[in-house]
Amino acid sequence: MKAFSQLIGVVALLGLSSGSSAADVSARARQVHDAALVLDTHLDTPANFRRPGWSIADDHQHEGDLSQVDLPRMKAGGLDGGFWVVYTAQGARDEAGKQAARDHGLERLTSIREMLAAHADEFELALTADDAERIAAAGKRIAFISMENAAPLASDPTLLTAYHRLGLRMLGITHVRNNDFGDSSTDPKGAEWNGLSPAGKRLVAEANRMGIVLDASHASDAVFDQLLELSTAPIVLSHTSADAIHDHPRNIDDERIRRLAAKGGVIHVNAFGAYLIPTPRIPARVQAMEALSKKYGPEGRMPADRVPAYLAERRAIEARYPVKRASLEDYMAHLLHILKVAGPEHVGIGADWDGGGGVVGLEDVSALPLITERLLQAGYGEQDIRNIWGGNLLRVLRRVQEAAVVSEAESS
Template identity: 80%
Template sequence: MRLCRIALASALTMICIDGAAAEGVSAEVSRVHEDAIVLDTHLDTPANFRRPGWSIADNHAHEGDLSQVDLPRMKAGGLDGGFWVIYTAQGARDEAGKRAARDHGLDRLVSIHEMLAANAGEMELALTADDAERIAKAGKRVSFISMENAAPLASDPSLLTAYHRLGLRMLGITHVRNNDFGDSSTDPAGAEWNGLSPAGKALVQEANRLGIVLDASHASDAVFDQLLALSQAPIVLSHTSADALYDHPRNIDDGRLRQLAVKGGVIHVNAYGGYLIDIPKIPERETAMGALSEKYGPESELAVDRVPAYLAERRAIEAHYPARRATFDDYMAHVLHILKVAGVDHVGIGADWDGGGGVAGLEDVSALPKITEALLAAGYTEQDVRKIWSGNLLRVIREAQAIASSEG
């Protein structure tokens, strides 16, 4: 949040945020961005924490979209922090699969705590909204923890209490497939529970009791409706875009946006290109990418020293089979539409960094001041910008925790 300004010869300004540089916005935009607490609700960066040779303290800009968040680029883009995600892919739902999900979730939680311990001078775990404000004021990165896909809890839902004690403050019900707690918006098999399962409804009650914010991103419309009806606290969509601009099951329609606002919730707008515009699939490209993945293994396990060779081969495939790509303007169209429908008190940013997010012109977190610039250009005030970047989110966290406290 601290920055110096060095005017260039042209109208372009270079902004130095905590000693790193971000280009392309004016001094006034920089001031507004600096004065806000800038938080993103969906940082999938923990997927990189186990990669051999990878450290969040290093600048990984050369890795492209393999790595979009690290400390140098957080500083360059004025990103004060957000939610580090415990993501678990939905696997088999037999006992062995549930145990595997349980172990994976706990390991990812441990990896987040290890990362925070290794960078204690730069980052700090946040448990409350007051923590976030205090940590940001001290010049450290605010580190909340969330879970995407409740599969790690399927073998034993009471583990939610342990996760809460270890910092979990946001819980997403599903990912791209149905699970034991509810229906996904994108499962090819369709609805299994017609919303939340009995275990899912019990999970909502437990999250409310603990003060954990419920997240409806990836969930079906029926799950969204039931979360809105059952949760005593406002809910969020941590990384979701507008169905009115691109009709996709993963996006949300205007009617539900209005219902979310009525209940005090917040939608954080996703920058995943495949949910912003129609990107036709190219079978030959997908086949080549599949072969590349088989050769190098999962990106989340790719050693830093193997990245140059991997990227060279991947970029050759991309050049040979070029695909349409979403742009910053496409992203802002979703942001501005959602602001118009839901209202400025119910919108935030959750760009899905390191989980597929990022568009042409908004490649990584170092470019975040461009969002502030676009919001101001669209007529939103400095106060509005502060709400969008964190004020609305922190309000929901406070409300969820106040409800938990009132229940004893």
């Protein structure tokens, strides 16, 4: 009995619970959800594509937050698709570092294209809003491609042309550190460029010319301001939450949300727990997790037969150094606040799946109908919900691509 009580205590400290599941939603919520084109703007799932033995076609629910998106769970949660991310960690900015970033980005892009080729009966590359609607109508899953952190372009910004030809339709400027194109919101060294660098401003112009949506998530407030000013088309925040609910450098203030909406942009609300609620840093936990990572190697390269042991050791560390986890209630607090500030025509969902996103009660994409249930309970109508899940995003994509066509016509 004592051991059971201790277990319950650990569960409470971790913020874990069996919670709700998508099976708990009402028939009306499920109907509304299934009728919508459900897109997420930030799927970090390509990080798993090179894992030995891992397949997008298999159900990986047993892996917990090691993988949160696969075809069976997309179907269970009614996720029609979204933006699959070419993510590159910010490394050294010398020539060797820039070449490493270039190579990594191209490898990640290749892995996305290989997944699509291997599962052409279930997934299809989308280049336009019309493509997305056509692909969904055919019963397939939609794969747009985005880039998080423009570091792969630092050695040669003209590579953006190649990425565009291979499917890139959204570009995020920075990640957690400053880079050659602009300042990050979280670099401990502070601002380097006071917004965009000269190369960053040129990159913005090129993205506009090609019809690539610009993404200000992770970027500093100054970069956001300059993107809003310089871009000839609306911009987005692909996975960002509200400063008013939790004051964090990665979140955005209400005044900027209003300005984003006024320019026709969309903010897609993040489900990364540390950006939703205060999360203390426990040095002993960090040290233990770093040692675990050294022992097993990168998660994205971990063979399937090593995953159970790795997860068991990781969960033991989490139990030894518990940190309260954000919940579905915390996520909805951010989403509902942003909806009130921006209006339902300028809000979407970008939960950061497979990149640290997911909260108690919303652990993977199979639980997405719960968001629809909560939106209905909050008084939002079916058209609002269709806009939030995909309509607003497709509107921005159309406007960005129309602006590119007009610009090309004017320059010819």
